[in-house]
Amino acid sequence: MRRKSTGRSATVSKPSAFQSPMFNLTTIAILAGVLILGIGIGIAFSSTTTLSPSNVASREFIDTKAPNPEICVQYGASAMVMDARLFVTLNPFNVYVAQPSMRPGCVLRQNNWALLEQRKLVTSQQVNECKNRLNTFGFTGNLDSDKPDIRCIYQNEAAQNFFMAQPGAVAPNQETERF
Numbered sequence: 001m002r003r004k005s006t007g008r009s010a011t012v013s014k015p016s017a018f019q020s021p022m023f024n025l026t027t028i029a030i031l032a033g034v035l036i037l038g039i040g041i042g043i044a045f046s047s048t049t050t051l052s053p054s055n056v057a058s059r060e061f062i063d064t065k066a067p068n069p070e071i072c073v074q075y076g077a078s079a080m081v082m083d084a085r086l087f088v089t090l091n092p093f094n095v096y097v098a099q100p101s102m103r104p105g106c107v108l109r110q111n112n113w114a115l116l117e118q119r120k121l122v123t124s125q126q127v128n129e130c131k132n133r134l135n136t137f138g139f140t141g142n143l144d145s146d147k148p149d150i151r152c153i154y155q156n157e158a159a160q161n162f163f164m165a166q167p168g169a170v171a172p173n174q175e176t177e178r179f
Helices: 025-047 059-065 069-075 114-117 124-132
Strands: 076-083 085-092 093-097 101-108 136-140 149-153
Touching: 059 069, 059 076, 069 076, 069 101, 076 136, 114 124, 124 149
Parallel strands: none
Antiparallel strands: 076 101, 085 093, 101 136, 136 149
């Protein structure tokens, strides 16, 4: 028995050298569009960042709000000063914390204390007492005003930046300047 031929021949397509690559032009155009859109959205979010007292987002903002910013940046470091009161009762034992107040301040380097002495804001006795305890001076309020709040402050060596010490942090621990 012979089979009848239908007139159709089965053709097997062979891979051609001109066949489309893994990423064709349409795919590349879509990926480029997504990339450009992502960059545009990122720029839009970063340009709408507001620097206000309710949103302190940068060191530069803190530097500009410090008392006597030109003196602070040149002779020390700007700081955020937090005043809080703690109330401790003994019978029964409890600890209560009042609402803290935040204000801009400045921490002077030890070798720049003469600036305060020249303006007669601290006495040589206060400088000696602070130096003997290996502390430094910090202040809030304008140095040119009648009553800036100047205090001998202690640098806490045990304080750590836990944002840097967390697993997965990409930046190495930074050494801080000794004030």
